[in-house]
Amino acid sequence: MQENLMSSDGKAQTVAPQEEINEDFLDEGGIGGNTRWYTDTVTGAELADYAPVKGCMVIRPYGYALWENIKKALDDMIKETGHSNAYFPLFIPESFLKKEAEHVEGFAPECAVVTHGGGKKLEEPLIVRPTSETIINYMFAKWVQSWRDLPLLINQWANVVRWEMRTRLFLRTAEFLWQEGHTAHATAEEAEDEARTMLECYRKLAEDWLALPVLTGEKTERERFAGAVRTYCIEAMMRDGKALQAGTSHFLGQNFAKAFEIKFQSQSGQLEFAWQTSWGVSTRLIGAVVLGHGDEKGLILPPRIAPIQVVIVPIYKSDAEKETVLSSARSLEQELAKAGIRTHLDDRDNYTPGYKFNHWELRGVPVRINIGPKDISNGVVEIARRDDKEKMRGVSREGLTETISNLLETVQKAIFERALKFREENTVKAQTYDELKSILKEKSVFVEVFWDGNSEDEGKIKDECKATIRCLPFALNQEGAPKGKCMYTGRETSRKAIFAKAY
RNA sequence: CGGGGCGUAGCGCAGCUUGGUAGCGCGUCCGUUUCGGGUGCGGAAGGCCGGAGGUUCAAAUCCUCUCGCCCCGACCA
Numbered sequence: 001m002q003e004n005l006m007s008s009d010g011k012a013q014t015v016a017p018q019e020e021i022n023e024d025f026l027d028e029g030g031i032g033g034n035t036r037w038y039t040d041t042v043t044g045a046e047l048a049d050y051a052p053v054k055g056c057m058v059i060r061p062y063g064y065a066l067w068e069n070i071k072k073a074l075d076d077m078i079k080e081t082g083h084s085n086a087y088f089p090l091f092i093p094e095s096f097l098k099k100e101a102e103h104v105e106g107f108a109p110e111c112a113v114v115t116h117g118g119g120k121k122l123e124e125p126l127i128v129r130p131t132s133e134t135i136i137n138y139m140f141a142k143w144v145q146s147w148r149d150l151p152l153l154i155n156q157w158a159n160v161v162r163w164e165m166r167t168r169l170f171l172r173t174a175e176f177l178w179q180e181g182h183t184a185h186a187t188a189e190e191a192e193d194e195a196r197t198m199l200e201c202y203r204k205l206a207e208d209w210l211a212l213p214v215l216t217g218e219k220t221e222r223e224r225f226a227g228a229v230r231t232y233c234i235e236a237m238m239r240d241g242k243a244l245q246a247g248t249s250h251f252l253g254q255n256f257a258k259a260f261e262i263k264f265q266s267q268s269g270q271l272e273f274a275w276q277t278s279w280g281v282s283t284r285l286i287g288a289v290v291l292g293h294g295d296e297k298g299l300i301l302p303p304r305i306a307p308i309q310v311v312i313v314p315i316y317k318s319d320a321e322k323e324t325v326l327s328s329a330r331s332l333e334q335e336l337a338k339a340g341i342r343t344h345l346d347d348r349d350n351y352t353p354g355y356k357f358n359h360w361e362l363r364g365v366p367v368r369i370n371i372g373p374k375d376i377s378n379g380v381v382e383i384a385r386r387d388d389k390e391k392m393r394g395v396s397r398e399g400l401t402e403t404i405s406n407l408l409e410t411v412q413k414a415i416f417e418r419a420l421k422f423r424e425e426n427t428v429k430a431q432t433y434d435e436l437k438s439i440l441k442e443k444s445v446f447v448e449v450f451w452d453g454n455s456e457d458e459g460k461i462k463d464e465c466k467a468t469i470r471c472l473p474f475a476l477n478q479e480g481a482p483k484g485k486c487m488y489t490g491r492e493t494s495r496k497a498i499f500a501k502a503y
Numbered sequence: 504c505g506g507g508g509c510g511u512a513g514c515g516c517a518g519c520u521u522g523g524u525a526g527c528g529c530g531u532c533c534g535u536u537u538c539g540g541g542u543g544c545g546g547a548a549g550g551c552c553g554g555a556g557g558u559u560c561a562a563a564u565c566c567u568c569u570c571g572c573c574c575c576g577a578c579c580a
């Protein structure tokens with residue numbers, strides 16, 4: 001915080017503790033270097049607060065508004081691609097989870113189990129859903145008889161619970177909000193297409209709305225969803241060079257269909273198991289926005305999802321000035337709101353303008369308009385951008401709505417470009433394992449390598465470098481991609497992987 | 504589960520070594536002054552010192568036991 005004063009005893013005195021965030025942000029690239037910054041920013045900006053239950057958080061109104069905007073954007077895409085929303089229960093019979101071998105192995109350790117209800121011990125314990133494949137597929141089996149019932153395209157917005165050892169606000173909490181899509185298809189090809197289509201929705205959500213460039217690709221066996229045949233993902237780079245998985249889409253093959261007997265009679269009269277997918281993104285996306293764009297002053301929100309896109313700060317001295325300025329500010333506020341711009345007028349009279357500047361910067365509001373007596377007499381306003389801290393004085397009040405709405409677009413693009421440039425500058429290639437090791441020892445980056453190793457090799461590398469294969473990017477694994485030597489095994493391969501430290 | 508840290512006013516902390524019944528900053532409330540980058544001044548409210556035992560004339564402080572949270576590792580969206 002730039003306003004920290006050093007008192008005589010050398011202790012930092014904070015001017016406004018509740019607004020404070022740490023400065024050690026980008027300098028500490030290494031693991032956990034910005035932990036404090038992250039927590040302070042999330043709580044300081046009032047996105048979330050710690051709940052009385054370990055690992056749980058309260059999503060505060062400002063954070064929830066952000067989630068609602070993200071949710072709306074994605075929900076529209078989910079519906080445009082033909083899916084319907086539904087809701088399945090929180091409780092799942094324990095026996096359901098056990099039906100798919102890999103699935104139970106993957107999730108059992110982190111499940112919360114309800115053993116009592118109504119003062120009595122339950123005959124069969126209930127699992128609090130960690131994900132809903134089992135209960136949804138149980139229902140699918142009842143609903144699917146014929147090829148005419150397919151495809152079945154369902155999505156639900158829900159909360160899920162995973163008993164995590166180590167939690168962090170938004171990034172990993174015991175309970176989180178998400179969307180989980182579950183579909184059943186007549187053919188493998190169709191299910192595969194579905195998985196890819198939804199991954200593409202996630203890419204658009206991340207890039208067009210959250211302004212976060214992502215790598216799309218496939219997970220290796222080691223990182224695959226428990227019960228899936230193939231797992232696809234979008235991976236984003238945070239401002240400290242670490243990777244964050246921002247969404248996943250799974251081709252489930254017939255694994256769950258067989259476990260839950262989702263069978264249909266095909267056009268040729270054969271009884272066949274359905275082919276399935278599932279896909280999800282969560283409130284973790286909020287963490288991605290915070291860590292993907294934030295700076296030493298706090299959040300930087302992409303205009304398209306920002307709960308408040310424009311904040312107006314009135315400046316005045318006397319009561320007479322106050323009247324004039326506020327009435328001008330109010331009419332400006334209405335003008336912008338009418339144009340569909342999410343605008344807030346900060347007319348609190350118990351805070352000074354300087355205080356408000358910092359307040360809204362911490363909260364990441366993309367554009368601020370300062371309006372004072374001098375501006376009014378000149379028919380102008382002052383505009384300040386959050387992303388590059390640029391100030392534009394004397395901007396004509398005439399046509400301001402259009403100016404602002406263009407500016408919001410500009411900012412949206414600018415922060416995407418900034419994030420993209422950052423990722424490109426922090427992506428390097430390695431030819432050998434030694435190279436990989438020394439690169440990752442230096443700093444957190446994406447490392448592109450030829451890869452022909454197996455899960456065991458991957459495990460060893462994780463132990464030694466703390467880094468994992470984030471994905472096998474589609475872009476680097478196209479038909480006819482060049483061949484090279486696997487950095488680990490030395491075998492010739494055309495497969496390329498991205499290694500990185502991850503959240 | 505292992506390692507580390509912390510529980511004292513709404514928030515951030517001091518006090519604990521050397522026991523004597525609690526203090527600072529910010530915030531809050533009232534008044535006044537200010538307002539173009541975290542205004543200044545004056546006044547006020549607010550705390551069974553995480554919990555339970557013990558030692559003592561006396562415990563925030565010493566001892567034992569507990570509970571909780573945060574951070575770091577093993578698991579994960």
